[in-house]
Amino acid sequence: xxxxxxRERLVAAVREFNRFYTxxxxxxxxxxxxxxxxxxxxxxxxxLAQGDQPSASELGRALGLDAGYLSRILRGxxxxxxxxxxxxxxxxxxxxxxxxxEGEAAFAELDxxxxxxxxxxxxxxxxxxxxxxxxxxxxxxxxxARATGAAPFVLRQPVAGDFGWVVHRHGLLYAREYGWxxxxxxxxxxxxxxxxxDHDPAxxxxxxxxxxxQVAGSVFLVRASDEVAKLRCLYVEPDARGLGIGQRLVDTCxxxxxxxxxxxxxxxxxxxxxxxxxxxxxAGYRLIASEPHHSFGHDLVxxxxxxxxxxxxxxx
Amino acid sequence: xxxxxxRERLVAAVREFNRFYTxxxxxxxxxxxxxxxxxxxxxxxxxLAQGDQPSASELGRALGLDAGYLSRILRGxxxxxxxxxxxxxxxxxxxxxxxxxEGEAAFAELDxxxxxxxxxxxxxxxxxxxxxxxxxxxxxxxxxARATGAAPFVLRQPVAGDFGWVVHRHGLLYAREYGWxxxxxxxxxxxxxxxxxDHDPAxxxxxxxxxxxQVAGSVFLVRASDEVAKLRCLYVEPDARGLGIGQRLVDTCxxxxxxxxxxxxxxxxxxxxxxxxxxxxxAGYRLIASEPHHSFGHDLVxxxxxxxxxxxxxxx
DNA sequence: TCAGATCGTTGACACTGTCAACGGTATCGA
DNA sequence: TCGATACCGTTGACAGTGTCAACGATCTGA
Numbered sequence: 001x002x003x004x005x006x007r008e009r010l011v012a013a014v015r016e017f018n019r020f021y022t023x024x025x026x027x028x029x030x031x032x033x034x035x036x037x038x039x040x041x042x043x044x045x046x047x048l049a050q051g052d053q054p055s056a057s058e059l060g061r062a063l064g065l066d067a068g069y070l071s072r073i074l075r076g077x078x079x080x081x082x083x084x085x086x087x088x089x090x091x092x093x094x095x096x097x098x099x100x101x102e103g104e105a106a107f108a109e110l111d112x113x114x115x116x117x118x119x120x121x122x123x124x125x126x127x128x129x130x131x132x133x134x135x136x137x138x139x140x141x142x143x144x145a146r147a148t149g150a151a152p153f154v155l156r157q158p159v160a161g162d163f164g165w166v167v168h169r170h171g172l173l174y175a176r177e178y179g180w181x182x183x184x185x186x187x188x189x190x191x192x193x194x195x196x197x198d199h200d201p202a203x204x205x206x207x208x209x210x211x212x213x214q215v216a217g218s219v220f221l222v223r224a225s226d227e228v229a230k231l232r233c234l235y236v237e238p239d240a241r242g243l244g245i246g247q248r249l250v251d252t253c254x255x256x257x258x259x260x261x262x263x264x265x266x267x268x269x270x271x272x273x274x275x276x277x278x279x280x281x282x283a284g285y286r287l288i289a290s291e292p293h294h295s296f297g298h299d300l301v302x303x304x305x306x307x308x309x310x311x312x313x314x315x316x
Numbered sequence: 317x318x319x320x321x322x323r324e325r326l327v328a329a330v331r332e333f334n335r336f337y338t339x340x341x342x343x344x345x346x347x348x349x350x351x352x353x354x355x356x357x358x359x360x361x362x363x364l365a366q367g368d369q370p371s372a373s374e375l376g377r378a379l380g381l382d383a384g385y386l387s388r389i390l391r392g393x394x395x396x397x398x399x400x401x402x403x404x405x406x407x408x409x410x411x412x413x414x415x416x417x418e419g420e421a422a423f424a425e426l427d428x429x430x431x432x433x434x435x436x437x438x439x440x441x442x443x444x445x446x447x448x449x450x451x452x453x454x455x456x457x458x459x460x461a462r463a464t465g466a467a468p469f470v471l472r473q474p475v476a477g478d479f480g481w482v483v484h485r486h487g488l489l490y491a492r493e494y495g496w497x498x499x500x501x502x503x504x505x506x507x508x509x510x511x512x513x514d515h516d517p518a519x520x521x522x523x524x525x526x527x528x529x530q531v532a533g534s535v536f537l538v539r540a541s542d543e544v545a546k547l548r549c550l551y552v553e554p555d556a557r558g559l560g561i562g563q564r565l566v567d568t569c570x571x572x573x574x575x576x577x578x579x580x581x582x583x584x585x586x587x588x589x590x591x592x593x594x595x596x597x598x599a600g601y602r603l604i605a606s607e608p609h610h611s612f613g614h615d616l617v618x619x620x621x622x623x624x625x626x627x628x629x630x631x632x
Numbered sequence: 633t634c635a636g637a638t639c640g641t642t643g644a645c646a647c648t649g650t651c652a653a654c655g656g657t658a659t660c661g662a
Numbered sequence: 663t664c665g666a667t668a669c670c671g672t673t674g675a676c677a678g679t680g681t682c683a684a685c686g687a688t689c690t691g692a
């Protein structure tokens with residue numbers, strides 16, 4: 001009885017919020033009026049800027065867009081020189097989509113404007129309320145995503161705080177699971193620090209996996225030489241394993257590397273990291289070299305793996 | 317320094333939520349595909365169903381719609397017999413808009429479907445999470461509404477729990493401010509109970525004012541005779557006074573009564589309630605009778621006020 | 633090998649929303 | 663009292679947004 005009443009109250013509250021936010025999104029839309037892009041186009045651009053080279057159908061599914069409509073949007077982008085299509089080696093019907101330098105620039109401007117708009121909103125709030133707002137938003141997202149069985153995770157570009165998280169989680173996990181000492185955390189800190197300080201976004205990238213609003217994994221792809229990319233710091237949270245996050249991260253690197261013009265990807269790991277090894281094998285990497293070393297307070301066997309990008313562009 | 321990082325993180329979280337909910341509203345939109353109404357039309361219907369007879373321009377402002385676009389939507393509704401226009405007595409350029417019985421019926425169906433959809437979402441959540449969800453939504457609404465200086469309050473139809481709130485707040489306030497005893501709360505409970513149990517929605521209404529997600533006021537308009545309506549239980553929370561909530565509630569009753577075909581509105585109050593008296597005077601009510609009585613544990617002077625609807629339809 | 637599904641594309645089309653202009657009305661100060 | 667100005671609701675013209683069905687090419691699995 002009382003629970004029926006309560007349920008009705010909740011339904012009313014949720015519907016009220018839907019109405020409220022419907023209107024609010026209309027207002028956000030207005031901020032784009034000055035730009036040459038529609039809200040939908042901006043959403044597409046944003047998705048493309050994540051850099052994981054989706055096919056058109058993946059993009060359409062991710063954003064809930066009609067395939068025909070999306071096709072036309074993409075044609076428009078191509079005509080303006082904002083995107084390039086790379087035919088998929090695995091499926092001749094598909095192409096992988098990526099922003100050109102101009103595309104990145106166009107997106108960067110929108111991105112900055114959007115950030116400024118949100119920052120202005122936050123600035124008009126007492127600082128404590130800003131945190132409350134973000135927390136409430138994360139709660140809603142988590143609960144709804146869980147209820148609707150939406151995609152269990154998303155990849156995105158790193159934002160402030162993510163780099164520190166990468167170092168922190170690497171240090172913690174490897175200490176806990178393998179007993180490695182602080183020198184390992186130091187190594188990760190150096191790699192991440194160098195990337196954060198300076199990198200070429202056209203050829204070097206980091207992806208953060210997020211699940212239920214929580215960071216759940218990371219990977220870096222950096223330049224070793226003009227022809228060789230290096231995959232580093234692949235990490236998936238223990239409680240987020242088995243969802244395909246690792247595979248998706250490795251795959252995303254492969255696509256990006258191929259599109260960025262590298263010939264092959266190399267990576268260094270250790271034989272004790274069994275689950276990572278399986279990921280690399282599944283993605284087509286081959287074991288090139290194997291040598292014992294003493295590091296991080298243990299006797300380990302280091303391994304070098306390589307993926308040739310000529311024939312083996314991973315699909316989907 | 318750390319505050320800059322933090323601010324960036326918050327901006328990212330808010331933007332992520334915007335993207336998420338943009339998509340989610342797209343999904344909600346799909347639920348309407350089966351109906352003959354577009355999302356915008358549904359929003360208009362919802363606003364009209366609140367029963368406070370807005371003019372077209374008020375409606376457009378409330379929903380952020382273009383006047384031309386809205387004009388066509390309304391014409392369509394009128395052609396389908398869903399709404400009627402009552403010329404405003406105060407401003408010949410305006411008409412007051414109200415749903416016809418058919419309009420109410422069409423809306424009721426949509427409303428039920430929408431409620432069912434939300435209820436299904438909530439049902440797929442653990443009960444505790446449903447409450448969390450509603451709380452988080454209320455928090456967001458409150459914070460954003462405050463930051464953007466949006467309309468400080470809205471009127472809406474009562475939902476489960478509201479009637480109890482009306483009784484509770486009346487009892488509390490009049491006990492605290494005037495020392496009235498429980499018999500007053502009992503009187504309110506009877507009035508509200510009778511309304512909740514049974515009323516004719518075409519000629520009797522209740523409005524709840526909501527501010528920052530909190531209930532902030534109430535009013536009832538019920539039938540005294542075919543020609544006379546009675547205004548009852550006007551209430552505004554002490555900390556929500558001075559915003560025009562009371563005036564808006566009284567005004568809404570006036571409009572509704574005129575449209576429902578009453579000739580005049582009567583109400584009974586007591587001389588100690590000075591601020592209410594000012595509201596009635598401003599709305600055009602005249603003091604008809606005044607007689608002492610002993611009630612609620614005190615010697616009081618009861619007053620009867622009346623508003624003639626023939627000439628004095630309040631505008632806006 | 634073949635039926636059925638998927639990918640991206642296209643044409644046709646209805647709907648959504650914007651903009652400028654207009655007649656009628658209200659407001660306010662000279 | 664008048665006139666300038668602003669507002670209300672309406673209309674025409676139009677560009678943008680999104681939907682639907684159909685198509686050829688390709689992939690998948692029995």
